[in-house]
Amino acid sequence: MEPSSVFAIQLLETLPEPEIAEIQRRQSDMSVSLQKANSSLSALNEFSAVKWAGLHPKFEAHTKLIKELQSDLDYVFRKIRAIKASLNLPNIDDDDEEEEEEEEGEGEREVEEQGEGEEEALGGGEASEERRGEEEERREASKDSANSKKS
Incomplete structure (x- = not known):
């Protein structure tokens, strides 16, 4: 016999039958609960992936636009400062x-x-x-x- 089966037999002999049934019931309840949570998280992950795929290009475009605006404003303010300096x-x-x-x-x-x-x-x-x-x-x-x- 394998050591694991020997251990399992000894464990079954030490615990009464109702306690073993309660442990099995709790394990199956926990398994069902975890499967529901897993399916909910999978659905959320799929939903988020679809939304991200739709919004990511827009975010990139807006970020690029903001960076361009910032560089344009920096250029304008540099020119204004140069004009003020030349006019004292x-x-x-x-x-x-x-x-x-x-x-x-x-x-x-x-x-x-x-x-x-x-x-x-x-x-x-x-x-x-x-x-x-x-x-x-x-x-x-x-x-x-x-x-x-x-x-």
């Missing part, structure tokens, strides 16, 4: 900042100076100082060009 026009954001600064009081300027100290403490002071210097140079250049056009 200040950025629109710079004009808004100048107007806001004129409207702000001295107390708010002190708060800004404190914020600059915090930036420097965080390690961003040098970069922001460079940006401010560049902005001031652009403003001065645009004022100089405006003054030279007037005269």
Whole structure:
């Protein structure tokens, strides 16, 4: 006799007949439940595959379109920046900042100076100082060009 059959016979002898019948019933119930779940998942998988096959080309086309739009916009903004630089026009954001600064009081300027100290403490002071210097140079250049056009 094989070892597995010997083990099965010994197991059958140790368990009463009603318990073995209950185990077999539970196994068959579990088998039916798993077969239903498997068929449901198979149906869902087939449905998803059909939908994916229909939508995938559309997603690819839309993704391609978005990438093309992004590159077109990048090109347009680069051209706008180049034109502004050649005309020495200040950025629109710079004009808004100048107007806001004129409207702000001295107390708010002190708060800004404190914020600059915090930036420097965080390690961003040098970069922001460079940006401010560049902005001031652009403003001065645009004022100089405006003054030279007037005269």
